[in-house]
Amino acid sequence: MLALRLARGSHPLVLLRRLLVAAASAGVGFLLLCTLSYASGHPAHSTGAVLRLLWSLVPLAATVQFAVAVARTDPSTRPRSGLSAVGLGPVRLAVLAAVSTAVSCTLGSMVALLFFLHLRGDLTGLPFDGAAAGLLDAEAPLPLAAALVLLALVPVVAATASALALRAEPVSTAAPDNAASKVLTEPEAPPPTAPPAGLPWGVALAAVGLAVEAYMSRGGGHSLLPLPGRLEATPAGVLAGWTLTAVGLAVAGPGLAYLCGRLLQAVRPGAVRLLAGRVLMDESRRIGRPLGVVCAVLTAAVGGYALYGAGAHPLGPLTALGAVLVLGCTTATLLTTALEARQARAQTARALLRLGAPPSALRAATALRAAALLLVFAPLTWLIAELAALPLTV
Amino acid sequence: MVAPPDNDVIWARSLHHSHNGSPALGGISLGVRDGEILAVTGPRGCGKTTLLHCLSGQLVPEQGEVWFNSVPVHTMGPRLRERLRRDRFGWIAPEPQLVPELNTWENTALPLLLRGTPRREAKKVALEWLERLDIGPCARQRPHTLLQGQRQRIAVARALAGAPTVIFADEPTATLHRSDRTHVLRTLTSAARSHGITIVFATHDAEIAALADRTVPLLDGRRVATVALPAGSDTEGRAACSLSV
Numbered sequence: 001m002l003a004l005r006l007a008r009g010s011h012p013l014v015l016l017r018r019l020l021v022a023a024a025s026a027g028v029g030f031l032l033l034c035t036l037s038y039a040s041g042h043p044a045h046s047t048g049a050v051l052r053l054l055w056s057l058v059p060l061a062a063t064v065q066f067a068v069a070v071a072r073t074d075p076s077t078r079p080r081s082g083l084s085a086v087g088l089g090p091v092r093l094a095v096l097a098a099v100s101t102a103v104s105c106t107l108g109s110m111v112a113l114l115f116f117l118h119l120r121g122d123l124t125g126l127p128f129d130g131a132a133a134g135l136l137d138a139e140a141p142l143p144l145a146a147a148l149v150l151l152a153l154v155p156v157v158a159a160t161a162s163a164l165a166l167r168a169e170p171v172s173t174a175a176p177d178n179a180a181s182k183v184l185t186e187p188e189a190p191p192p193t194a195p196p197a198g199l200p201w202g203v204a205l206a207a208v209g210l211a212v213e214a215y216m217s218r219g220g221g222h223s224l225l226p227l228p229g230r231l232e233a234t235p236a237g238v239l240a241g242w243t244l245t246a247v248g249l250a251v252a253g254p255g256l257a258y259l260c261g262r263l264l265q266a267v268r269p270g271a272v273r274l275l276a277g278r279v280l281m282d283e284s285r286r287i288g289r290p291l292g293v294v295c296a297v298l299t300a301a302v303g304g305y306a307l308y309g310a311g312a313h314p315l316g317p318l319t320a321l322g323a324v325l326v327l328g329c330t331t332a333t334l335l336t337t338a339l340e341a342r343q344a345r346a347q348t349a350r351a352l353l354r355l356g357a358p359p360s361a362l363r364a365a366t367a368l369r370a371a372a373l374l375l376v377f378a379p380l381t382w383l384i385a386e387l388a389a390l391p392l393t394v
Numbered sequence: 395m396v397a398p399p400d401n402d403v404i405w406a407r408s409l410h411h412s413h414n415g416s417p418a419l420g421g422i423s424l425g426v427r428d429g430e431i432l433a434v435t436g437p438r439g440c441g442k443t444t445l446l447h448c449l450s451g452q453l454v455p456e457q458g459e460v461w462f463n464s465v466p467v468h469t470m471g472p473r474l475r476e477r478l479r480r481d482r483f484g485w486i487a488p489e490p491q492l493v494p495e496l497n498t499w500e501n502t503a504l505p506l507l508l509r510g511t512p513r514r515e516a517k518k519v520a521l522e523w524l525e526r527l528d529i530g531p532c533a534r535q536r537p538h539t540l541l542q543g544q545r546q547r548i549a550v551a552r553a554l555a556g557a558p559t560v561i562f563a564d565e566p567t568a569t570l571h572r573s574d575r576t577h578v579l580r581t582l583t584s585a586a587r588s589h590g591i592t593i594v595f596a597t598h599d600a601e602i603a604a605l606a607d608r609t610v611p612l613l614d615g616r617r618v619a620t621v622a623l624p625a626g627s628d629t630e631g632r633a634a635c636s637l638s639v
Contacts, residue, residue: 271507278495351491354452355552356480357508358473 003100006076017070018104020332024063025108025154026115027325031056032150033116034136034318041137059322062297062329064158067105069290069336071097071162073343090167098163105155113151135317195258196285202252202292206245210387213241217391238392242303245388246296253292256380258284260372271357276365280372283341290334291373295381297330302385307392402461403428403560403592409448409458418444419455420615426560426594431583433606434596441615442596443564449594450483450562451475463559480508484553484561484591486582488568490545492537498548499524499533505556523551527581543574550582554591561586563595567602579605 007018035056039049074097083093117123120136216237258281265277280287301323349362402425411419418441426432426449434442447453449460451467452475460467462482467475479485484505492501500507503520507513524530527547529540537545546566553561566582567575583605586593595606603609611618 268513270510270513271504274496274500274507275493278493282495347491348493348495351487352493352504353476354479354485354487354491355505355508356476356478356483358476358480361508 003076003096003103006096007100007103010074010076014074014076017073017336018100021063021067021070021101021158022104022108022111024059024066024325024329024332025105025158026112027108027321028056028059028063028154029109029112029151030116031059031318031322031325032153033112033142033147036146036150037116037120037137037140037142040143041140056322059325059329060154060157062326062333063154064161065290065293066329066333066336067101067158068162068165069333069340071101072165073336073340074100075343076100094163094166097166098159101162102155102159105158109151109154113147195281196254196288198251198253199255199259202248202250202255205248205251206384207248209241209244209246209248210384211241212244213238213388214391216241242300242388245384246293246300249296249299249384250289250292253290253295254284254288256376257288257291257373260284260376261369264368264372272361272364272368275352275362276368276372279345279365280369283345286341286344287334287337287373290330290337291377294330294334295377295384297326298381299385299388301327302382303388303392306385306389401427403430403463404449404594405459405461406449407459409445409455409460411444411448411453411455411457413444418615419448421458422612422615422617423458424610424617426592429587429590429592430608431586431593431606432595433603433609434594434612435598435600435603435609436612437598440612442598442612444615445612446562446564446594446596450485450560451478480505481556482559484556484558486549486553486561486563486566486595488565490537490542490549492545492548492552494537497534497536498529498540501537501548502551502555505552509556520551520555523555524548526585527551528577543570543577546570546574546578547581550578550585554582554585554589557589558591560592560594563593565596565598567597567599575602 007015032053035049035052038052039046042049076096088096114123116136118126120142122142261277261280261282261284263277264280265274269277304323352362353359404426406425407423409419409422422441422445424432434445436442444453448455448458451460451462451470454468458468462478467478470478493504496504499517499520502524503511503513503516506516506519511519521530521533524533527550529544529547529551532540532544537548540548546569550566553563561582563582567578570578579602582593585591593606595602597603611620
């Protein structure tokens with residue numbers, strides 16, 4: 001109940017983030033229900049059904065990542081002096097975060113169920129009744145228990161993940177609730193962590209992935225995990241190579257961001273460049289991982305376009321939904337993480353403004369950081385995407 | 395509008411301010427002379443911090459005037475007030491409020507760097523001040539590796555490095571032990587005296603207030619002659635506060 005009360009009084013932007021989580025969860029729930037209806041409609045094609053289920057794990061992972069990022073930025077689940085004074089410590093707050101994540105994901109799952117039944121034609125009385133009855137195999141009955149288990153998947157996984165993510169947070173009991181309140185014992189800034197060491201591993205993984213993909217794509221033909229709707233199209237080796245490349249990019253992300261910051265503050269920096277570079281170096285761990293994931297997803301998107309975009313087959317509606325979910329969730333995670341970094345540095349920004357630093361200087365530092373990251377990551381994404389698509393298109 | 399007396403660096407007249415309706419200042423007037431060390435004293439919640447915010451241009455009072463060197467501060471736009479804070483004022487908060495990503499000398503040189511001073515020159519000034527405040531050996535360390543007293547001395551060095559006209563110190567020693575407290579205060583006041591810097595500091599400690607040339611006692615947002623409350627008789631005011639709990 002406390003989770004709901006806190007949600008009711010929160011800022012519209014916070015509610016919007018929660019609604020986006022609900023929407024993503026609805027999309028994943030819909031995809032999972034579609035795999036279920038495919039399985040019950042085509043009992044003979046069990047391999048195809050399993051494949052669909054496996055492929056819908058990718059949007060599920062992206063949604064869970066987004067839900068965790070939103071839970072971390074949610075002001076109602078951060079340790080606060082007001083709540084800690086009444087005995088809501090870090091453990092209870094993690095539970096609170098889990099409950100509020102579960103609430104928004106369950107809301108999405110419910111919407112997905114209603115929408116699914118509506119499109120199948122099981123619920124009548126609205127426009128587009130049974131508009132997709134053919135696609136969703138309306139003639140086969142839907143097993144209730146299986147549907148409920150699949151719909152509970154996103155809320156349970158997301159709630160567990162956000163509880164685990166927030167449990168590891170450092171305890172700062174006396175964070176000021178707002179800018180006006182003057183708390184003498186402000187929380188100590190956590191000591192900066194060591195520079196991320198994943199860069200060599202990430203580069204190695206990405207290179208191995210590209211090599212595997214180039215090597216395997218020579219054989220061509222047989223396919224282990226084809227994308228549903230276009231069977232026999234994606235060779236397994238290519239997929240393995242792509243996965244390795246994606247993991248490599250995600251691992252290398254923090255190291256690359258750290259390097260960006262280091263370059264930004266090198267060679268006699270002024271105030272703006274100094275602040276931009278140092279902050280990026282300290283935030284590289286936080287911001288680098290989702291940035292790497294976004295790069296990996298974009299690489300896969302460019303590769304997929306090179307592979308299928310020119311072909312005669314257009315993208316199926318469910319594949320398109322999955323692709324939009326993955327792209328949207330990873331991008332939203334990146335933006336939410338940037339917001340989290342900004343929240344974490346709000347106190348320093350206030351101190352700088354008190355010194356008389358013009359807000360334009362702080363904005364310039366932020367813009368400089370974004371530009372540096374874009375300058376490094378955009379060509380890198382393009383290069384890896386081209387390299388990944390090369391053996392498939394030639 | 396009455397022009398302020400010429401020998402006052404800062405001159406305020408009948409300042410009124412409230413935070414979202416809760417009254418903070420109720421008609422305070424004061425003048426700060428050039429090179430003077432002025433202590434604003436009073437218990438917590440009497441409006442010391444709000445007064446310092448108003449005088450330093452961080453807040454615009456709802457009523458009343460603030461003049462700095464015969465220039466009205468209360469009519470300035472936010473951009474001009476920022477510039478005034480950056481170029482002419484220094485601020486020391488109860489917490490050091492250092493930038494955790496920068497090392498000690500960069501933190502100290504930050505006001506200069508923000509003004510656009512060349513890096514080499516800013517570094518030289520910052521290192522000189524750190525040396526004078528006995529934290530020269532820590533110039534390359536990050537704030538999180540230092541002790542609270544050292545950090546507060548960095549904040550003092552940061553305020554002094556900009557060569558301001560006025561330094562506002564809001565309870566500069568509230569979070570320190572007594573030995574650190576004396577050290578910080580001694581360095582601050584002696585540096586101010588030798589460089590002709592005016593200091594306005596807020597404190598609730600009578601011992602610290604004794605270091606100042608002049609004290610301005612506040613109580614409930616007003617200037618009073620003395621902070622000590624008159625000892626009321628036992629029965630007086632009882633009836634007005636009777637509660638059934």
